Amino acid sequence: xxxxxxxxxxxxxxxxxxxxxxxxxxxxxxxxxxxxxxxxxxxxxxxxxxxxxxxxxxxxxxxxxxxxxxxxxxxxxxxxxxxxxxxxxxxxxxxxxxxxxxxxxxxxxxxxxxxxxxxxxxxxxxxxxxxxxxxxxxxxxxxxxxxxxxxxxxxxxxxxxxxxxxxxxxxxxxxxxxxxxxxxxxxxxxxxxxxxxxxxxxxxxxxxxxxxxxxxxxxxxxxxxxxxxxxx
Amino acid sequence: xxxxxxxxxxxxxxxxxxxxxxxxxxxxxxxxxxxxxxxxxxxxxxxxxxxxxxxxxxxxxxxxxxxxxxxxxxxxxxxxxxxxxxxxxxxxxxxxxxxxxxxxxxxxxxxxxxxxxxxxxxxxxxxxxxxxxxxxxxxxxxxxxxxxxxxxxxxxxxxxxxxxxxxxxxxxxxxxxxxxxxxxxxxxxxxxxxxxxxxxxxxxxxxxxxxxxxxxxxxxxxxxxxxxxxxxxxxxxxxxxxxxxxxxxxxxxxxxxxxxxxxxxxxxxxxx
Numbered sequence: 001x002x003x004x005x006x007x008x009x010x011x012x013x014x015x016x017x018x019x020x021x022x023x024x025x026x027x028x029x030x031x032x033x034x035x036x037x038x039x040x041x042x043x044x045x046x047x048x049x050x051x052x053x054x055x056x057x058x059x060x061x062x063x064x065x066x067x068x069x070x071x072x073x074x075x076x077x078x079x080x081x082x083x084x085x086x087x088x089x090x091x092x093x094x095x096x097x098x099x100x101x102x103x104x105x106x107x108x109x110x111x112x113x114x115x116x117x118x119x120x121x122x123x124x125x126x127x128x129x130x131x132x133x134x135x136x137x138x139x140x141x142x143x144x145x146x147x148x149x150x151x152x153x154x155x156x157x158x159x160x161x162x163x164x165x166x167x168x169x170x171x172x173x174x175x176x177x178x179x180x181x182x183x184x185x186x187x188x189x190x191x192x193x194x195x196x197x198x199x200x201x202x203x204x205x206x207x208x209x210x211x212x213x214x215x216x217x218x219x220x221x222x223x224x225x226x227x228x229x230x231x232x
Numbered sequence: 233x234x235x236x237x238x239x240x241x242x243x244x245x246x247x248x249x250x251x252x253x254x255x256x257x258x259x260x261x262x263x264x265x266x267x268x269x270x271x272x273x274x275x276x277x278x279x280x281x282x283x284x285x286x287x288x289x290x291x292x293x294x295x296x297x298x299x300x301x302x303x304x305x306x307x308x309x310x311x312x313x314x315x316x317x318x319x320x321x322x323x324x325x326x327x328x329x330x331x332x333x334x335x336x337x338x339x340x341x342x343x344x345x346x347x348x349x350x351x352x353x354x355x356x357x358x359x360x361x362x363x364x365x366x367x368x369x370x371x372x373x374x375x376x377x378x379x380x381x382x383x384x385x386x387x388x389x390x391x392x393x394x395x396x397x398x399x400x401x402x403x404x405x406x407x408x409x410x411x412x413x414x415x416x417x418x419x420x421x422x423x424x425x426x427x428x429x430x431x432x433x434x435x436x437x438x439x440x441x442x443x444x445x446x447x448x449x450x451x452x453x454x455x456x457x458x459x460x461x462x463x464x465x466x467x468x469x470x471x472x473x474x475x476x477x478x479x480x481x482x483x484x485x486x487x488x489x490x491x492x493x494x495x496x497x498x499x500x501x502x503x504x
Contacts, residue, residue, distance in 0.1 A: 196412060
């Protein structure tokens with residue numbers, strides 16, 4: 001453990017080029033996937049939150065269950081589609097960062113949709129009468145809800161980001177863990193573990209944790225700054 | 233209109249997040265031992281400097297590497313399971329197979345050597361003894377080259393270890409390094425290629441117990457993927473890479489790679 005901490009500090013202090021490359025790719029892939037998942041998941045969550053339609057309960061159950069999608073299954077499905085012998089093989093996306101972004105987006109979009117649905121539904125229950133009295137259209141309602149719940153939704157986004165940046169099962173299949181091309185933090189950790197270099201693997205794990213901490217702290221500070229200005 | 237904006241934003245994000253300059257590059261579907269032992273980190277820069285071709289290595293078990301190549305997801309196959317490789321070429325997926333290099337398999341075990349096989353050369357004898365004693369044995373169990381070799385050796389001994397699967401015979405279903413970690417964790421014997429073992433960092437009290445039997449020979453081969461089956465293959469670059477590996481220069485580079493002063497791979501491509 002101590003050795004791993006020392007190694008982590010050394011790696012960071014020396015500004016190791018390979019490490020920086022891997023960290024940046026991890027952030028690029030997982031942040032892009034989170035943004036995409038929000039773009040897809042938030043509207044779906046909002047529509048289901050305010051909508052009343054037959055089969056709604058079944059949709060909720062499926063959406064909640066999809067939060068538990070195993071990364072390796074997502075990886076396999078995306079692989080089968082992006083493989084040269086698959087239906088989307090002509091795009092040549094397998095073993096690229098784009099493939100990793102697609103896999104992680106599929107993995108976390110249900111998390112964003114399901115959690116935001118709950119947040120927005122609770123909020124909607126509070127405001128429903130007010131909305132009715134203002135005769136808002138559905139679109140206006142969704143917009144008002146999304147804006148009002150924006151701080152809670154940040155946490156939803158963070159939950160998605162946390163899942164994306166921590167998973168290894170999907171990106172190792174569709175990315176291939178190719179050095180200088182698709183190697184990210186988690187696949188590098190898996191690789192070092194398989195080389196038996198447990199100290200280095202753990203050091204990379206510590207760095208990954210610190211990065212996750214940094215992203216969360218950044219979001220938190222944005223949120224607090226915004227909240228302070230709102231009350232001035 | 234709304235939908236268009238949404239679609240455009242999605243595509244823009246994907247492009248920005250995934251943007252990558254592609255010049256001349258190939259994908260090698262490879263066994264793990266050549267990657268985990270650091271051979272590619274040594275070889276590829278030499279080749280890239282010379283040929284200007286970027287080589288991207290996907291290191292998975294031999295079984296999966298062959299499967300991926302059959303799906304046309306690679307330009308070159310570099311693995312170690314000759315019968316499967318020949319089948320791959322016969323089925324038209326590869327243009328030709330060339331012997332590239334060799335090393336050997338060894339059986340590693342805990343220092344106290346519970347089955348008493350230390351120093352044995354007869355690998356089938358040692359494996360029979362491990363089975364008789366019911367000493368723990370961790371197998372890859374993943375259809376990799378090493379796993380295929382191990383199963384062939386078991387079938388020589390007449391023991392069917394899978395009957396004891398979960399008992400003394402533990403199939404990890406994972407890569408060489410992960411299986412070594414698991415085996416060492418539970419005190420089991422493990423069959424591994426020598427290159428992975430020498431460069432493995434988590435040996436603890438483990439040592440090579442069985443080595444030297446000619447049945448433990450481990451041959452690696454290189455196969456360019458056939459453009460007739462896979463039109464997407466970067467055929468010229470793949471052939472250039474395969475040719476370089478078996479050329480005098482490539483062979484010399486392979487032979488000069490050392491970890492802890494030990495040569496890991498012994499070049500044996502046919503001279504032309």
